[in-house]
Amino acid sequence: MFNVFSPTGVPGFRVRPQDDVPGFDIDENGWPRRERPWSDGMGPGSATPQYPDLARTMMATPGPEGLVQPAPPQPSDWLYKLLTMSLPASPGAFAPLSGPRPAPYGTPINPVSFYPTTDQNMRQMGDASGGSRTGQWPSFDVPKPPADIEARDGAATARNAYPPPAGREAMADAWPQPLEDGRTYAQAGAGDPQDLSGAEMALPRREGPWSDGAPTGISRPQAVTPVNCTTVNGSLDCTSPGGVSVIGGVKASPGFPERLDSTTEDKHAYSVPDGPYPDSTRTMR
Amino acid sequence: MINFPTPGPTKLVRPATPEGTLNEATPEWIYNLLTTPLLMGPLGWRPIVPYGKMINPVRSYLTTDQNGRQIVVNVTEPGHMLHPGYVVRYVTPSDGGPTIQNEGEGSGLLQGSISQHTPLANWINRAWRGLYQEHLDRSP
Numbered sequence: 177m178f179n180v181f182s183p184t185g186v187p188g189f190r191v192r193p194q195d196d197v198p199g200f201d202i203d204e205n206g207w208p209r210r211e212r213p214w215s216d217g218m219g220p221g222s223a224t225p226q227y228p229d230l231a232r233t234m235m236a237t238p239g240p241e242g243l244v245q246p247a248p249p250q251p252s253d254w255l256y257k258l259l260t261m262s263l264p265a266s267p268g269a270f271a272p273l274s275g276p277r278p279a280p281y282g283t284p285i286n287p288v289s290f291y292p293t294t295d296q297n298m299r300q301m302g303d304a305s306g307g308s309r310t311g312q313w314p315s316f317d318v319p320k321p322p323a324d325i326e327a328r329d330g331a332a333t334a335r336n337a338y339p340p341p342a343g344r345e346a347m348a349d350a351w352p353q354p355l356e357d358g359r360t361y362a363q364a365g366a367g368d369p370q371d372l373s374g375a376e377m378a379l380p381r382r383e384g385p386w387s388d389g390a391p392t393g394i395s396r397p398q399a400v401t402p403v404n405c406t407t408v409n410g411s412l413d414c415t416s417p418g419g420v421s422v423i424g425g426v427k428a429s430p431g432f433p434e435r436l437d438s439t440t441e442d443k444h445a446y447s448v449p450d451g452p453y454p455d456s457t458r459t460m461r
Numbered sequence: 462m463i464n465f466p467t468p469g470p471t472k473l474v475r476p477a478t479p480e481g482t483l484n485e486a487t488p489e490w491i492y493n494l495l496t497t498p499l500l501m502g503p504l505g506w507r508p509i510v511p512y513g514k515m516i517n518p519v520r521s522y523l524t525t526d527q528n529g530r531q532i533v534v535n536v537t538e539p540g541h542m543l544h545p546g547y548v549v550r551y552v553t554p555s556d557g558g559p560t561i562q563n564e565g566e567g568s569g570l571l572q573g574s575i576s577q578h579t580p581l582a583n584w585i586n587r588a589w590r591g592l593y594q595e596h597l598d599r600s601p
Contacts (some may be wrong), residue, residue: 416549416564420528432545442573451560
């Protein structure tokens with residue numbers, strides 16, 4: 177039998193209501209009844225809890241019926257401020273562009289390429305009937321831009337002007353222009369190696385402009401002599417694709433092959449005119 | 462044409478001579494890009510290639526053709542990405558003015574049969590185009 181009121185002082189449980197030993201202090205309904213701070217191991221005069229927010233959260237508040245019940249969990253101040261802080265509004269995909277804000281993802285940056293230009297003399301894109309469709313959008317499956325983007329056509333054109341026209345021309349000039357049949361000059365030059373002499377390998381067999389865009393007849397070399405490079409006693413003797421013979425005085429560098437002609441694997445020959453220069457009187461210092 | 466036999470940086474290009482002059486043949490804008498400090502190393506920013514280093518060396522010869530006219534021949538040195546190869550530069554007259562002909566051949570991989578199917582070989586060939594005009598524009 178378990179004697180909870182043992183007066184003998186022997187070790188054991190000694191439980192009394194309202195005593196000062198640590199334990200549960202609840203009323204008959206099971207709710208906490210103590211109004212003083214919970215024992216937290218602090219000194220008697222230190223009734224202030226260490227975490228006021230947490231303590232306030234867990235502090236018992238009187239219920240509507242006079243009962244003491246725990247308050248529902250509430251976020252702390254910093255968490256509350258964080259959650260309730262108003263975030264900047266994100267513009268939609270077609271929000272009007274105003275101020276220095278960058279265009280959001282999805283906004284057409286260069287509508288010039290897709291939408292009618294301000295040139296009223298040009299037929300609009302997609303106008304197969306030839307009739308005037310001023311004020312109508314071409315029937316492309318692209319989203320219609322907002323009005324202010326079209327109004328900012330000048331600004332869009334300015335953005336579209338990068339790289340500058342001169343740079344664009346240079347870039348376009350750096351790439352081979354397609355042949356009339358759609359092939360590149362490089363493809364045309366390497367089309368059928370069997371019927372090409374060494375001098376003409378990789379050079380276009382056509383009467384059109386050369387691969388570098390130079391007009392025919394001005395700078396086309398006389399490609400009549402098969403290319404030939406021979407190293408004899410360390411001296412390089414070559415005949416250029418245009419038939420110019422390099423006579424003596426040119427030393428072959430180490431690694432230069434004895435022969436460099438049409439039989440050489442991966443041999444490549446080309447001719448690139450530089451000019452003509454009408455102002456030939458200018459000289460460089 | 463003799464004074465600037467390659468499209469390399471002006472400071473690294475010297476006139477062609479009968480004995481041959483070692484010159485840089487990398488187009489100037491590419492050379493400048495490679496020598497611009499773009500890489501971050503332990504000692505700070507550094508370029509891919511230090512300025513002054515030969516990237517695509519050639520030897521420029523001043524010689525004559527079979528007709529006795531002066532021509533310039535650039536012969537690649539080992540280390541040139543188009544080695545072995547050479548380029549002959551000579552002038553032909555025309556109604557519109559003199560034209561510098563740049564003719565070359567070689568067996569470098571970047572201009573070989575594989576590259577012929579790409580714009581690369583043609584792009585490399587075009588390094589000569591407008592070269593003289595560039596030099597004219599830069600001359601005082």
